[in-house]
Amino acid sequence: MKFDFIELIQKVRKPKDEKFRNQLYVFLICLGISVVIWFLIVLSKESSTTINYPIIYENPPDELILVNKPDSILSFMLSSGVFKLITLKHLTRKKPLEIDLSKLNLKKEGSFYTSTFQTSGISGSIIRKLNLSNELISISPQNIYFKFETLSGKKVRVIPRLKLDFIKQYRLSDSLKVTPDSIMIIGPKNEIGEISFVETVPEEINKIDKSQTIKAALSVPPGKPNVKLMPDEVEVFVPVDKFTESSVEIPISFKNNKGLKLKTFPDKVKITYLVALKDFNRVDPDMFSASVNFDNKQKQEKLDVFIVHYPAYIKITKIEPNEVEYLVLKQ
Numbered sequence: 001m002k003f004d005f006i007e008l009i010q011k012v013r014k015p016k017d018e019k020f021r022n023q024l025y026v027f028l029i030c031l032g033i034s035v036v037i038w039f040l041i042v043l044s045k046e047s048s049t050t051i052n053y054p055i056i057y058e059n060p061p062d063e064l065i066l067v068n069k070p071d072s073i074l075s076f077m078l079s080s081g082v083f084k085l086i087t088l089k090h091l092t093r094k095k096p097l098e099i100d101l102s103k104l105n106l107k108k109e110g111s112f113y114t115s116t117f118q119t120s121g122i123s124g125s126i127i128r129k130l131n132l133s134n135e136l137i138s139i140s141p142q143n144i145y146f147k148f149e150t151l152s153g154k155k156v157r158v159i160p161r162l163k164l165d166f167i168k169q170y171r172l173s174d175s176l177k178v179t180p181d182s183i184m185i186i187g188p189k190n191e192i193g194e195i196s197f198v199e200t201v202p203e204e205i206n207k208i209d210k211s212q213t214i215k216a217a218l219s220v221p222p223g224k225p226n227v228k229l230m231p232d233e234v235e236v237f238v239p240v241d242k243f244t245e246s247s248v249e250i251p252i253s254f255k256n257n258k259g260l261k262l263k264t265f266p267d268k269v270k271i272t273y274l275v276a277l278k279d280f281n282r283v284d285p286d287m288f289s290a291s292v293n294f295d296n297k298q299k300q301e302k303l304d305v306f307i308v309h310y311p312a313y314i315k316i317t318k319i320e321p322n323e324v325e326y327l328v329l330k331q
Contacts, residue, residue: 051076052076054073054097055096057099061104061113063151065148065150066226067149070145075140076139099144115146116145117143118143119141119144123139151186152186158218160234162238163202165207165208166208166209166240167207167208170210172240173240173241173243175239178236179236183218183229183230184230188226191224191226191227194224195224195227199218200216200219205238208238208240211238212240213235214236214238215233215234215235215236216233218232242277243276246283247271248285250271250285251268251290252305254291254294255291261328261329264292264303264324264325264326266324269319270320272316272319272320274314274317275314279314282311287310291306292305294326305322307319
């Protein structure tokens with residue numbers, strides 16, 4: 001007789017025979033009770049497991065800095081019932097364990113100070129924290145090694161790293177002003193000795209149309225994890241003004257002509273520049289001077305024009321012409 005598995009499943013799901021249905025219910029109840037009893041027996045059995053707890057180190061000794069990387073995890077070997085171990089490992093919040101570095105007994109070794117912390121000293125607090133009795137078997141590592149170095153400090157300048165985007169006709173009217181313009185850096189002597197400046201965290205400012213002051217966080221130099229910045233942020237003043245374009249024409253003078261009488265074509269140069277509206281009336285043609293250098297240029301047809309003097313608060317955008325022809329006149 002061919003076995004029909006599907007027919008058997010349907011018979012179990014919807015039994016028509018009342019006696020079979022009652023027997024099936026009794027079987028399922030007994031099976032469920034058996035599973036629960038088996039599960040409770042398993043949970044009550046003794047077992048062992050390892051629970052990891054993070055460590056944080058607090059209160060470093062005054063004038064010292066930790067230069068090595070001690071263990072950041074403590075591992076506890078526990079022996080208890082399975083249910084309690086599951087609760088401790090998966091259902092208990094693992095609040096970091098705190099180790100007070102100010103209580104270490106330090107020993108001077110050369111230019112360093114060292115200490116060894118025995119983790120067995122905190123077993124009592126662990127037992128109380130986790131509500132243990134005899135469950136704690138061991139702690140790993142048994143010892144944590146610390147290495148400190150005396151802090152050094154020096155002053156370095158601050159360089160702002162800002163990407164500025166202005167609305168049309170607006171631009172910087174002066175250089176950026178950083179307050180404070182220098183800060184103290186503190187850390188191991190070998191690390192701070194290589195630092196000559198610190199930078200602000202890169203920042204982009206768009207659609208600028210007025211002066212503003214921004215707070216900028218300072219960036220610890222890469223590869224210098226033990227260096228601290230004091231303060232760790234500065235203020236950067238961004239002076240902004242509306243600019244307009246103007247121009248001026250001035251005569252061209254000569255340099256290194258060695259007594260020769262020269263004439264350039266043209267004999268004047270037009271300088272186009274941008275100037276802040278507030279400074280527009282301050283600009284005077286006498287503030288500008290332009291020259292050509294005749295030294296060893298006899299064989300050249302044209303000479304480059306150099307703007308020698310101009311106001312610091314303008315920005316030259318064009319020189320017309322930027323080179324001129326010349327003629328040596330008879331004396």
